């Protein structure tokens with residue numbers, strides 16, 4: 001794991017975007033995350049597209065997860081969030097049909113999860129990840145299997161509370177179920193770029209970077225992947241025991 005720490009989230013996001021711009025060879029498969037953390041990276045990718053330095057034209061983008069049962073028009077439906085970030089606002093060259101998301105409206109979500117997992121097949125080239133305050137990646141909550149494939153998951157109270165800010169602050173409006181890539185599915189990505197910013201992420205960051213690989217902190221599975229770069233701001237890095245070494249190795 002490479003751990004890159006910068007003073008601000010914006011500086012770290014710019015570096016992460018540059019890694020993607022330099023490392024992504026079209027036509028390829030980019031794994032994309034939702035949540036607020038990767039939004040500046042998407043902005044940097046759109047700006048690079050506008051300058052002709054990056055394109056997702058002819059490539060596919062693959063979402064990590066989707067809420068089950070969420071209205072098709074809902075702005076927080078992850079498909080809509082990602083269309084807004086990658087196709088709207090000047091876009092990244094990605095065609096709407098080339099954005100792949102699990103079908104949260106399927107009559108049989110278990111089957112929808114299996115189909116999505118089969119479509120991902122050999123995995124994406126670069127996977128962008130955020131980190132939940134309880135250590136989740138995608139929607140793989142604590143105590144989900146470390147070897148899971150894409151599946152229907154139940155969101156914890158912590159995650160529904162965290163995400164209530166996107167639903168008028170009302171936890172009742174946050175769906176209870178999701179379809180999420182499993183941890184084993186995420187691990188098929190050839191390389192992983194994980195971003196975590198702010199004080200709220202300091203504890204999960206310390207666990208997934210320096211703690212034991214465990215179901216309690218699902219992101220810790222990434223310690224078993226050989227090409228992971230973690231981008232942090234000072235606050236998210238603040239509980240790392242080896243913070244000085246990380247800064248020295250990757251200044």
Ligand code: GLP
Nearest residue numbers: 034035036037130131132138139
């Ligand atoms: C959601 C998403 C995750 C994301 C997490 C963190 O639960 N399913 O993929 O990493 O939120 O969100 P934020 O970046 O807003 O802190």
